[in-house]
Amino acid sequence: MIIEFRCERDHARRWMHRQTLSIDGRDVPVQIALTATAEPRPAGLDALFELERVVLRKGRHSGADGLKIDPERTQARTGTADVVVDFTSAARDPNCSARLYLRPLFNGTAGENAALAAILAGDLPVIEIVNEVDGAVLDRGHPSAEIAAGLSGGLETIMARTLTMVAAILSGRPRIVPQLARQARAGNGRRPAAYVVRGLAVSIAKEIYRLCCYAPHWHVGWRFNDGAGVWQTGDLSGPGWNVLADPGNHFYADPFPITWQGRTFVYFEDLDHRVGKGIISAVEFGDAGPVGEVVPVLEEPWHLSYPFLIEDNGELWMIPESSLHGDVALYKCIRFPDKWERHATLLSGLELADVTITQHNGLNYLFGAWRDGTGGYSDSLAIYYAEHLLGPWLPHASNPVLIDRASARPAGNFVTIDGKLWRPVQDCADGYGAALGLAEVIELSPTTFKQVVRHSLRPGPAWPGRKLHTLNRCGRLEVIDGSRVQPKTRAFASKFPSVVLSPRTSPHTAC
Structure with missing residues (x-):
């Protein structure tokens, strides 16, 4: 040809x-x-x-x-x-x-x-x-x-x-x-x-802003919610959101909560601004909120983020985002919560970010933000499928299945509501991580894919700041993230205090 x-x-x-x-x-x-x-x-x-x-x-x-x-x-x-x-x-x-x-x-x-x-x-x-x-x-x-x-x-x-x-x-x-x-x-x-x-x-x-402030500076939001959550309301209303305290010169993003062996932890990207490379850290949650200090749990010579967690065959596994290393690696939890070992490489020779897996109609489906080496980082969705977590993983017949800055990149775990499969998606129309969409997956097979974004979530009175790009829940615990202005001088003076934001209501926003 x-x-x-x-x-x-x-x-x-x-x-x-x-x-x-x-x-x-x-x-x-x-x-x-x-x-x-x-x-x-x-x-x-x-x-x-x-x-x-x-x-x-x-x-x-x-x-x-x-x-x-x-x-x-x-x-x-x-x-x-x-x-x-x-x-x-x-x-x-x-x-x-x-x-x-x-x-x-x-x-x-x-x-x-x-x-x-x-x-x-x-x-x-x-x-x-x-x-x-x-x-x-x-x-x-x-x-x-x-x-x-x-x-x-x-x-x-x-x-x-x-x-x-x-x-x-x-x-x-x-x-x-x-x-x-x-x-x-x-x-x-x-x-x-x-x-x-x-x-x-x-x-x-x-x-000039970067000379004075760490940018971007992400932080994690959390709340306990006994009622309808974000997936049910389609917005951020309800109990007030708390901000997980950080030391100022580190940002926290991409929170994933898990209850395992009777204890609940939130795993997240922990990036030291002075180094510019992310690791995976975790903090335990009790009935009233965070318990103890943030603990580093996984570090590699390359950048890690988006610590997707999955249970399979009685074991706990993690797939952190490592697209700069050119592979999708699977880590096994050896000692919960802080000891993980690389167990397998699921995919290699590609740039695939924010990998998220769901089970649907008897198959495992792996979603990720794919990039062919140039252009934007958040507009192309690739899907792979396998019978077992360890693979072999095969590409969807139509990869990349979607090129859309407003609905391609994963933003957290899939959920199933009333028999329907949903996924949170990053809406990057106004910049990376600017907003979230709640998308219903209408069709998913090795040869088909269709989704419809039903709701759009943005920072506002219930969650002040400029960004919002992760949504997850474990039991009563809901987590999100966002960004704020973080002056460099303040980072060394004191820790950013945990903040409670007042409950507010907001109308559903259909996309």
């Missing part, structure tokens, strides 16, 4: 500079056909991109940077490619004999200008891949913006996830074209220069 990328000659980008496209681990040849420019770009765009490269990225290149091209590669070739991916807004060549003619659309419009217009209007666009041979929409996704610094970073993020979707289509696996949890926001478009200048000012302000 030969793939042809059609791009405009006068606006060649570094992301186009490739000889192959990785499809299921195979490097498939790519030829770049450079065509006449269909429409001009905003004046001074390349100079603005260069300014962002120097100031925002400290000289590092991005996929949106301009590319010097070979003068010989100036005309589109017809009749040679099996698949054409046309990134321009020009009409399809009627003489093209490719069996697939894929056109990326950005908020329904083709071409780089459409992607730039969406960014300038204040959001990343919804991406659709259309087969112009028959007009079918083959895939749809909405990228997350963790690496989208500035106008050029936004464009790089969009194109990175566009290539993810193209590779998934060309793999031959059936695609699940989803209805996204949220659409792109429509705002008034800024001029590129004003957008870039504002972005630089925000970047400088963030640097």
